[in-house]
Amino acid sequence: MNQPSPAIVPQSAVRRLPRWALFLLCAAYILPGFVGRNPWRGADMAALGYMQELAGGHTPWMAPLLGGLAPETDGLLPYWLGAWAIQLTTPWAAPELAARIPFVLLVALTLLATWYGIYALARSPGAQPVAFAFGGEAQPADYARAMADGGLLALLACLGLAQPTHETTSYLVQLCCTTLVFYGLATGPQSKTLAATALAAGMVGLVLSGAPTLALLYALGAAALYLSDTHAEPSERRHAVQWSVLALASALIAAALTWWLDAWRWKLAWPQELGKDWLDLARLLVWFAWPAWPLALWTLWRWRRQILHRRPHLHLLLPLWFVLVTLGCAVGTLPSDRALLLSLPALAALAAFALPTLRRSMSALIDWFTLLFFSASVIAIWVIWVSTQTGVPAKPAANVAKLARGFEPQFSAIAFAVALAATLAWCALVWWRAGRHRSAIWKSLVLPAAGTTLCWLLLTTLWLPMLDYVRSDVPQMRTLARLAGQPTCMHMYGLDRTQMAALQFHGQLRLVPLDDTPRCDWLVHAPYASSANARKPMPLPDLTGWTLLHRVDRPRERGDVLELYRRHVPQD
Incomplete structure (x- = not known):
């Protein structure tokens, strides 16, 4: 007997989030940080160095060197992508801009695959809301679309997503490939050809970007989940067996490719051996995955009967498996924040299934906290920028001069116009959210996603000259x-x-x-x-x-x- 779903969703609660607004929000999140800035110190700058060496033919493609040193991170695919882009766009684009073009597409593909993966999970039978006695419950397609919108907003709202997804490093490639594997495994029984293509691309991409062990764990865990459903209908059982075989085959191919490339590396260690502290890891998790992680915990609590039921519910267990695997990597590898980055799409999927179960008081708490936090952040960014431009108030400008010795403020009319338009859009969104309108299950995540996007956009427009001066070489x-x-x-x-x-x-x-x-x-x-x-x-x-x-x-x-x-x- 199936456990009753905790989701009680009327058709009026799954109204469509305007596509133009969602596309504009994604564009405002992706493009700033890729355009107009210098490479920042660290992995971003080092990756560009290897890409230029490859593009110029100064080092072998299978063993790139920079000053006689091999890359710190395993995996050649990120350097190949940047080098190919530089070669294809020379001399029309600057090398640093050309190298970022593939990574812009990777971020867009990550968001797209996250949306469709959550959509597929929300279409599964176990994820459906309670059917009303006299009708009026949410229709499956509309419900799945609203859940996918909410999951994508949860992903954009994560505080730790912004900077790593705007660097030309292997971690962004691993994030995109993890999301492709997640999408392929979630969509498999519904869209076999496209899902199999995404699964194969994601598995190979993980191997070539230095994460073969993750690829194997993802596929093996998903195959076990498919095979564990022994109470499914014969047709569903047949599809589950076929897809588990495909997942196992992809795992074998990934293992063979890793062996051929001699890419097996044992990187896991106890946190104490890596100099980690459990309290520091907890702090990292709290801010890096906010606000997805509390919503994901709420999902596990409200859907606990479905999780513990003898028949596995893929919409809960598949993203949970991805989260557990990536959390283990974050605990046992360095750097922890880049490993934790790979958990965010799956955490966003879990967070989406909290939305149909949120009480009105909890939704209001999220809105008020988000409004106060991001409004204060936006005001602080503008005040510091005005201070550096005019000297009023004097204290912020003095602090900037102390931290960035020799920095001379610059004014850009384009950056100012974009920042002002984005701030006005935030004010309009707050006004809309405070008004009387029909409820939608994704409404609680509109302000968090928009606030995170706005702060990132302001930092990469108003503060970009200062950040470039401090963070670049x-x-x-x-x-x-x-x-x-x-x-x-x-x-x-x-x-x-x-x-x-x-x-x-x-x-x-x-x-x-x-x-x-x-x-x-x-x-x-x-x-x-x-x-x-x-x-x-x-x-x-x-x-x-x-x-x-x-x-x-x-x-x-x-x-x-x-x-x-x-x-x-x-x-x-």
Whole structure:
């Protein structure tokens, strides 16, 4: 006997979210951060360095090197995508913009696959709302569409999604491929051809982006879920067996490809071995996956009878399996936030199934908290920007000058117009939400998704010059190149991947190891390990015949120093 559904949804509650509004919200989330900014320090800058080396033919495609160093993250697919884009768009687009084009498409594909995956789960029999005695309950297609809208809004509202999805790194590729696998497994019994294509693409993409173990776990867990439904009708049982066989076959193909590429790496370890603290992990989960995680917990509580029932409910157990796998990776690998990123689409799916069960008081609490939090954030962003532009009030501008030494504020009419229009749209949305209108089950997530999108848009328009100055290597690298007089080549010693990529890109320099030819007149040396929290001195090379001329630090971190040497010129 099936357990009664906790979802009681009338047809009036599944009215359509206007497509133009949803598309505009997604565009406002995706495009800012990809357009108009410099590569930021860290994985974003290092990835661009490898992409340029591949695009220029300076390193092998199967074993890319940057200054003799292999990439820190496994998986070649992200570097291939960026390099191909640079080659195809040269000389019409700048390299940093060209390299981001595939990743813009990956973010869009992630959002699209999330929507259709949740739509398919909401169409499953176990996810349907209670049928009313005299009719009037939500129709399956309308109900599934409203749930998918709510799930996509939950994904956009997650605070930790914004920055990682705007960097050209393997983590974004893994996120997209995870979502494709999720979509394929959720849609399999309903749309076999498209689902199988998405599943195969996602599995191969995970292997090529450095996450083969995740691919295997996703597929094996889903196959077990399909096979465990021993009480299904004969036709449903046949489809479940066929799809479980396909999932197992995709797992075998992924394993064979991983073995052929010699990509098996054991990365899991106890948190203590990685220097992690359980309290820090809890804090990360609280803010990174907000507000999806409390809604997901509410779903597990309200649908607990369906979860514990002898017949598995795919709309609950499939996203739960994805969440558990990715949470395990977040606990046992580094960096935790990038591993946790892969759980967000599945968490959004679970959060969507909380919407039909929310009480009116809880919905009002979400609205008021969101309104206060994001309105305060928007006001703070505008006040600090006005202060840097006009000096009034004086305190925020003084704090900016202290944190970003040497920064000169810039005014962009386009950025100001976009930010102002977005802020006015937020005000209009708040006015609409506070008004009297027919309820919809997705209404509680409109303000969180719009507030997160607005804050990200304001940061990447009004604050973009300041963020570029602080988070990129432009000031330091261009100063080094200017002090050296833009030489044709420069020796390097002790530089990490980010510093090498930044000096080659921003300084337009050809870097040569210290002991290699050609013989250059300049040397840049990193005296401290830039990745360590406590700056550790690096071993000094034999600098006989070199003179230290300059020490150049970053505006944000005085301890991040690069030393510029010049070779002695023999005197006649």
